[in-house]
Amino acid sequence: MIEIRWHGRGGQGAFTAARLLGDAVVCDDKSALAFPSFGPERRGAPVLAFTRIDDAPIKDRSDVVDCDCAIVLDETLLGAPVKAGLKPGAKVIINTMKPAEVFDFSDCEDCKVITVDATGLALKILGRPITNVPLLGALTAATELTSLDSIYKAIDTQLPEKVRAKNKTLLEETYNTVKEAL
Amino acid sequence: MNRPKLSPPQPSGTIEQLPMGPSTRSGHLIDVSSGMRTFRPVIDAEKCVNCLRCFLVCPDGTIDKSGDILEIDYDYCKGCGVCAKACKVEAITMIKEADA
């Protein structure tokens, strides 16, 4: 079972990304659960979202404790919650203009940090700093958990029609940017 | 007299014949109201001018206007006396049930 944790702020679409990833892997005939950190958090408050992925149907409904990957939609969220429960070899994907080296995750065993300027890409393509879909692109580039094609399908069912095309472009561009950097 | 009549009681049966949930056909009278009466109204047909005021205000609807003269359904009249008070020509008298 692979467990992904999304760190965002209310309104940034962390849960939408968690859902898109889940839907995409279901398109790949895997199983997935996607759920938010349940609660009444308002716009701007730090929130979590989770995607659980497995080949077999997922039955476990307890909280996600350890994760294979943490995705940070906004670098101001960096801190103890991001480091909590990272499995050895976990990947941390951070939306920032800074290089990966400046982030110290030495206390997390074999942790690999990947950075991407998702805000910059989002501003260029969407004209708005919405970073959930680009970070999903970065995650896909870094992990190959699913394919861009499957995410396109997920975008077609989970997102409103008018934002689909631009988000697909943004997804692809981030994917390519991260692939090149790796 | 054109007024609903006392219905015969339903034949006894098993619990299965009870309606499902508390529901049943509307308009089924198994009891009369005459026992609630101490006085009864009596209409003097000679005095009556057929203004139908009594028919209009009877809370129990026991005054039948369908015939040539007004008729009271004594099965369901409770003897409240509203009709007698309402009668402008004093054609209705309340008499003691025992004397009726």
Next chain:
Amino acid sequence: MALNAKTIPNEELFYGHKACGGCGGALAIRLALKVLGERSIAVIPPNCMSTVAFVYPHMPLFVNGIIPPFAATAAVMSGVLAGAKALGLEDYHVVGFAGDGGTSDIGLQALSGAIDRNDKEIFICYDNEAYMNTGIQKSGLTPYGAKTTNTPAGKNIHGAARPKKKIFEIIAAHEIPYAATASVGYPEDYLRKLEKAKNCDGPSFIHVLAPCPTGWQTPTDISIELAKEAVDNGLWYLAEYENKEFTLNRNPKEFTDISDYLSKQGRFSHLDENDIALITEGRDETWEKIRRDWVK
């Protein structure tokens, strides 16, 4: 064709019930069903009228009927309407018969919601000015000074301390298509208003004064007459609200004597001159306002 004793049907649709002799509420329902007809669906919350209409297996209601939760007369009516509409039924009227408490207190939320939905239901409040079914307790429509079992009259308390809620105006404030006040003491006026409610293409509300000889502590034979007196002495008024306008239907040049009306009723027997002065003052204040605002 004007509705009156001659023109309304002879057939009874609420018959053989065990209401008290002289019950104003029973007359209010009886007359309403004569106007609305046999394809009526009557929603009657737990009150005196449902108590006398629905005790299995004695069934004095000759139309469809259902007892809703006390607070939910109007909501059940809405559901009945929605169900009937969804099933394609036609040519029927959904009517509620709630008492003063079932309208102005516990039933107010659901009634407000139903009017807000613009559901075509006819809501009739038969107002006997207290919770009579439970043994005469004060409701929101109990008038100032009335003695009830929870507003007793003694040295310290003189019965109910507040005037009646202006429920007609509260309902009108929803901009309901049709609302009216009525009295069983003016049956022709009530019949005319029922006909309007019947033909109204949306929610309608009639607040009909319906004396209770038991709760008012009066002889049974004067109960309908008292409902007329209340209009004549100005303690009640006959009015309508439609097209977002109020109309006063009866504007007496002179009021009859309030003390006479009060003294006939045991529930007011304790009132002193001060109380009667207060009641008179309240009446005059109300009339000053309604004459100013409701008379064209």
Next chain:
Amino acid sequence: MSEKLFVSGDEAVALAVRQAKPHVIAAYPITPQTIVVERLADYVEDGSLDCQYMYVESEHSAMSAVIGSAAMGARSFTATSSQGLLYMVEGLHYASGSRFPIVMMNANRSLAAPWNIYGDQRDSLSQLESGWIQLYVENVQEAFDTTIQAFKIAEDPEVMTPVMVNLDGFVLTHTYEPLEMTDQAAVDAYIPYQDYINKLNLEDPVSTCITAGPTYNTEFRYQQQIAMLKAEKVIDESDEEFGRLFGRTYGGMVEAYQCEDAEAILVTIGSVTGTARVVVDACRAEGKKVGLLKLRCVRPFPTEKVAEIVKNAKAVGVMERDISFGFEGAVYSDFNSALKQQGVDVPTCNYVGGLGGRSISKEDISGIFDALLAGNTEKPVEFINVRRDIDYGA
């Protein structure tokens, strides 16, 4: 070919309701049920659902409205949660007593105070006496399938009793999972609309929901009890038929998982069942003889079935997200009574947990299995994970 979607529990219920084609929907929004009523409103707006959708001013009115529509013979649905369910309570009894086949989704949520929007089952379990059939589901697919089954159960002429389908708040209502849809034509055939006799009738007037005094009341109540008992078979059969038509089945009233030779059995309700399955598999891999008894239905209570399943176990735990303060969990009481009725003498323990949304972990469950296997059943009622030392930083 069935379509595969990725939806939340709330969305699954809305999709199922759309396939059941109710005539009337009346509901009032409350977290975490809200998405059900939002989606249904969308379906009415886009024309994919043809029904009378009522905006009501409270849950009390929502339940009252579906009582009114069901009284007309209309297929009727509502949904609520927590405080909303409690605000409906009066209506629950009107509906069940009148034998109206209403279907309701309840998003299981804690009750105030303390105020809490998260999941536990104290709302619905406080209503075991309401005369409603109570079904509980484990995952989003089961939520969908059970909602469709609920209409069949409620409207069965022998049952004619309202059904409450319970989904754990958030853990099911807000979690997205794969969902296989059913074919609409097959659903139409599975739950065809049928007229019923205890409804109002313009051609031959009926009085319903009427008064029955001491002379008749007992007999009407007895009928309700008989209908509930008959429902047990109908729930099993409805699930079997669903399985034949759609390829998914849930064991009807209960599901026994790895119980045959189990020495320790844990009884679960709702979504925690999934986590417990994982633990059972892990324990079995270690050679521990443990099993799981999932109660899919709590009213009617599957007395004979549970006794039969646990009769050879050495110890049984009942886990519930509920407590009747001053005593024990309501389901535990029922369960013990069922064993007693059936003459089964197995030590039992009550594990109260998951209150107010607290997660129940795999470690919690494996700890319970270890305790049961070790015969630690002296303390009958145990709160799981009470933090006796409160760390305010955590």
